[in-house]
Amino acid sequence: MFKSLIVILFGLSLALTCTAQQKFIWLTDSSPDQQPQQYRQALDVNGVTLDLLMQGVSDFxxxxxxxxxxxxxAMLKTEASACAGNRLKNAERLTFSYATAIPHTVFPGLRLYSKSPSKTTAWLxxxxxxxQQLSLQHLLESDHKLHFAVGGGRSYGEQLDTLLKQPQWQHKFWQRRSVDMSAGLIDMLVQSRxxxxxxxxxxxxxxxAQQSTDTQxxxxxxxxxxxxxLGYILCAKTPEGQKLTDFFEQRLQILSQQKRYLDAHLAWVDAADREQLTGLYNQVFGTSF
Structure with a gap:
């Protein structure tokens, strides 16, 4: 009788533990189980920082x-427990998701790239x-026949998004939609498409750095x-998503103050750019590394 009671209590304890743990979907464009056709190592900032955020955590x-x-x-709209990291926060996305108040990642801003020996570069x-800046609006309004590679569904920030969505310029944009989107977009430029x-x-x-040819x-x-x-963690606009957002905010508040979280960022930039990124990191997170 006593043994039976122990078994029952153990089972109840195990059930309560399993119930307390909230499982969630982490949406990413790279994965340890990535498909073979992804022929280059993905820039897995999501995976590295998630590992740090989840260390020692048993509730999620x-x-x-x-x-x-x-x-x-789309999945943030349909999955109750889903989050996506390293995402720009904008008004449209906040209609269907919660965003952490603290950034998940910080990196130097977007730049415009062209092949060095081209006539396009000379004109630019x-x-x-x-x-010493280029106005994208000026480039789009010019008669110069330029074609831009852009990522489908990607946000480039409010000002750029507004320009990229203008119907009169859609013929100038060649969009790519795939899990290896960034690598594919770079290929389009390197191959002069x-x-x-x-x-x-x-x-x-x-x-x-993973290209077989040296392209200037x-x-x-x-x-x-x-x-x-600034990349944020976006979670589904549900009670479960709100709980996850609160959890990630608490973790980011702690981890962003630690050198290992900065190191996770520095691993993805060239040595020559690490001083600049450290300065940005200190500015955003209030640290002094």
Whole structure:
């Protein structure tokens, strides 16, 4: 009788433990189980930072699901317990998701890339303003026949998103939608299928280093782009999503003050850019590394 009671109590304890643990979907464009056709190592900032955020945590358990940006945003609308990291926060996304108040990631801002020996680059240098920046609106309004590579469903920040959505310029944009979107967009530029690419410097460095050929690119500062990118964790706009958002905010508040979280960022930029990124990190998170 006593043994039976012990078994019952153990079973109840196990059931309560399992019930208390909230499982959630972590939407990412890269995964440890990535498909073979992804021929290059993905820039897995999501995975590295998630590992740090989940260390020692028993109340929540993440299940990584590899998907495109568009699909990730759609799943935040349909899955009760789902989150996506390293995402720009904008008005549209906040209609269907909660966002952490504290950033998940910080990296230098978007730049415009072209192939160095091209006529396009020579022309772009003539379009620089007094601040040595290019205005994307000016480029789009010009008669110069330029084609841009852009990511389908991706947000580039409010000002750039507004320009990229204008119907009169859609013929200038060649969109790519896939789980290896960034690598594919860079390929389009390297192979001269497009003239220009808007991308983050750390992403360009990561994928270009894996190219078999040495391609010389020139980058330009964009007038309408933010000086640095803040990525947030977005979670489904549900009670479960609110709980996850609160959890991640608490974890980010602690971890962002630790050197190992900065190191997770520094691992994805060239050595020459680490001082700049450390300065941005200190500015955003109030640290002094």
């Amino acid at each position: 358990k993440a299940e990584a699901v590899q998907t495109t940006t568009e699909r990730a945003m 240098k003539q379009q620089l303003n007094d601040q 497009v003239d220009l690419l808007i991308e983050y410097p750390n992403v360009m460095q990561h994928y270009l 690119l020139t980058s330009f500062s964009i007038q309408e782009a933010e000086p640095y990118m």
